[in-house]
Amino acid sequence: MKYVKKWPWMALALSVTALTGCFDGTEDANEQTSTSSATQGDRIKLAMLLTPRTGLSPLSDDAFKFSRWSVGETLVFLDKAGNLQPSLATEWEQLTPNDWRFTLRDGVMFHDGTQLTPNAVANALRTAANASPKPRILDGVSWTVKTDGDNAVIVSSTEPDPLLAQRLTSPQLTILAPSAYAENGTIDPENTGTGPFRLVKLNGSSTATIDRFDGYWGEKAQAPGIDVSFVPDGIARASALRSGEADIVEAIPVSQAPLLDPDMIREVPMPRTNTLYLNTQNGVMTNPGMRAAVRDAINRKQLVDNVYESRADIGEGLLGPALPWAAKLRQPVADPVMPAEPNGVTITLGTYTDRTELPEVAVYLAQQLTDAGFTVKQDVREYSQIESDALAGKFDAFILSRATMLDLGDPVAYMSSDFTCNGSYNLAQLCDPAIDQALQTASALPAGEARQKAIMKAENLILATDAAIPMLHERVIQGQSKRVRDAIADPRERLIISTRTHLASPEMME
Structure with missing residues (x-):
């Protein structure tokens, strides 16, 4: 049987760079009128x-x-x-x-x-x-x-x-x-x-x-x-905007946003989750009870209020409020693993400096885990210097700011990359045939409610392992000078x- 789906070309030329509208593409560049x-x-x-x-x-x-x-x-x-x-x-x-x-x-x-x-x-x-x-x-x-x-x-x-x-x-x-x-x-x-x-x-x-x-x-x-x-340093990026050295700045740190003119800030919800990945293949976190102890130790509200100054949302799952259907379809994890007693066991917590908030998240999280009975060593570097160690499983726990819809406009790609046996970005070193099968089932479905339900089933299985613990969902905070138009x-x-x-x-x- 032949399946045909066809989308005819539209009357106006569209570009990936022209989402806000179209001009006449035949206009000579030397004759364009502009401010x-x-x-x-x-x-x-x-x-x-x-x-x-x-x-x-x-x-x-x-x-x-x-x-x-x-x-x-x-x-x-x-x-x-x-x-x-x-x-x-x-x-x-x-x-x-x-x-x-x-x-x-x-x-x-x-x-x-x-x-x-x-x-x-x-x-x-x-x-x-x-x-x-x-x-x-x-x-x-x-x-x-x-x-x-x-x-x-x-x-x-x-x-x-x-x-x-x-x-x-x-x-x-x-x-x-x-x-x-x-x-x-x-x-x-x-x-x-x-x-x-x-x-x-x-x-x-x-x-x-x-x-x-x-x-x-x-x-x-x-x-x-x-x-x-x-400019990996977030404070330096914000300073560049204030001084006029930059017209547009990616990822203004939340700590710097109050120091800028409100007219220079654009904030929108984003499908990005601040997640703690726990190493399921090596070290302390191979014990599900220890992962459960970490899960129960995390105070998400403290992170949102103190680090992100309430410019973030508490993490209820891997997929945040930027995907409204996720919360409607999410089910609680059945029979979660009971936490073990840490008894002072030492763990290494890693993260990177490129996102200004993450080192501060690491400080608060280390204290929360210490209060729960862990001994925590921190390793904080630029992402380019720490990525290979994280992928190699050299940390017991790793804090990552992860975009969940970056690739496909659909979270299956992110979940497959991060949580399947052959995933290329599997920081948790997770390999669970049930999760692989759930994501394979979801990937075979067309866009729509059935696919969404299958995605949330896979999320439930991932959360049940405590290999990835969602902490909060971030927002885009982009800075731009008052001269900028149509960024x-x-x-x-x-x-x-x-x-x-x-x-x-x-x-x-x-």
Whole structure:
């Protein structure tokens, strides 16, 4: 039987960077009217939280910088409501439960001057599918890609994948020019994207230079460029906004928000959970009773009130209030494990400094665990320096600020990555066949209530292990100067700068 699902191309050209509206894409860049002129002073100064960890490889979490800068694009993207919209592909059809056909947009140019072709798209997607390790969005997924005529590709999954098209919205599947991919396996993103801005130069882990790309297929960017600084220290980021050294700042620490003009703060709920991961394979936390003792020791309200100054929500589960359906479908864990007596046993608690609140969370949590009878040693470093140890299971407990909807617009990808036997980001070293089966069941269902119920069943099984203890759900606190116009405060943290983002002229500020 043939299954066909088709979404026709819309009358207006849409871009992943133009969620707030569309201009006429045929307008000449030199004739655009804007409150900003193409002067050096109108370049947007952006201070970002995380430094690049892989030289901006699109196969890593660095890829989300491509979408935040509007440098790279995917075949399709998710709008604010989580619905699929066209980007580099204008139509998509589900031919069979395993096969999807994507029709490519005409007239798209890569930043190196070459044209978007089916071969270029197939090359980018095959590179991701064959990578080791795979991008997180492809955890547990096996697929092949082939060209289909002069303007289409067919993506085929080994097993039916009802969310294959949604999977292709992940920035980890950004389409770069063939010139980006070297024979030795390295990927160079400079001047190889398709977005309205082009990455001119990445300067290690300190800065990046981005210019407007006037050959863009859609709406031309209003700002002439973006000057990016990577500033892991949250206090320094907030200071940069106050002093005018930055126009837009990611992740303002809650402790700094009261020190800023309220007009310079944008706060929105986000699907991000501050979670304590406990090591189920090595050390003290292999004992379920010890994990239960940690669970019962945590005072979530103290963390929310004292560390986050009430700019967060108490964690009731892995999925927070940004997904309203989760609370409605959540069931209490049946027969939770009884806590054991710690009796002074020593545990190592790790976290990282890149998110300013986490070291303070660690201090409060260490005291709570000490009061419960544990002896706690803390290890706090920059994320780039601690990630490999965390993934290797070198901590008894690890505090992580985790985005639960970053990849797919659906929490199955996050849960599979973090809590299945073969998950690529399994900090808890958890391996439970029942959880794997529950997530496999959820992944096979189409979007809708049945899938949501299956997801919450998997959440219940995960919470029952006490391998991951949700503490609180965070909010986006983004800072921007009063000159900034049309920046995006995105709960999913995929977007910041769009084609419409620009700086108002000083005359407009008077």
